[in-house]
Amino acid sequence: MHPARTIHAALITTLLIAAFVASPALAQQAPPANAMSFFVTSVGPGKGGNLGGLLGADRHCQMLATAAGAGNKMWHAYLSENGSAGHASINARDRIGNGPWYNAKGVMIASSVADLHSDNNKISKQTALTEKGDMVNGRTDNPNRHDMLTGSQPDGTAYPGSDSANTTCGNWVRYFPMSGKARLGHHDRDGTDPVTGKSWNSAHDSMGCSQEELKATGGDGLFYCFAVN
16 A cells, blocks of 8 residues: 555544544543532521521522522522421422432432432432532531431432421421421431431431531531522
8 A cells, every 4th residue: 555545544543543432422421511410508508407498498509509600500409398288298309300410520410310319329428519519528527517408208208297297397497496307318328327327318307406406416507409400
C-alpha cells in the first residue's frame, strides 16, 4: 500500500476508535450540566420539627437550592403528612417527581421512585451530600447529624392514622418539648438496630420535636430535598 494511504487509513482507524470509546451508547452517560436534583439540607430552619408545614419545608429547599445555583428547578422536601378529618395523608414519595436524581457531584442516587425505595438506591454518607456538595456528619462523627426528618414508612408513605401517631411533629408545625415526635431516616445507613438502623428514610423516632431534642437523638433538623422537574 502507498505510504500516504497507510497513514490516512491509520488516522481514520484512530478516529473511529476514539468515537467508539466516547459513544454515549457504549459508555455511561455523564449527567447533564447543573444536574443536581437531590441534596440534604446543609442547615435546617432552626426550629426543630416546626418547619412551617410542607410549604415551609419546600421553601427552605428552594432557598438553599437557589443559593447553590439550582433555583431554576422546583424543589420539594421529602416529608410525609398524617391525615386527619377532612385532610388526606400526603406521602413523601408522591411529592418528589419521577427521577432520576443526582447529587451535587453528579452521582445518580436513584433512577426512579421505585429505585429510590429499593435496596438498589445509592444513598450513603458519601453520596447524600448537601446542596454545597459537602458531606454531612454521620453516626461516628461529632456531632452526629445523621437523623433526617421524613415522617415516612420505608416505602415512602405516611403512617396510617391521625396526627396522634406522633411521626410528623404535628405535620411539621410543633416545636415545644413533649409535643410529639418525628420519624427519622439515617443518611449514612448506620444505626444500632441491625435492620432499621440502615434505613435512609425510616430508622426510628425522635425524642421530641424541639431543636434540642432532635440534636439529642442524633440529628439537627435536616431533611432531604428533591427536584420535582
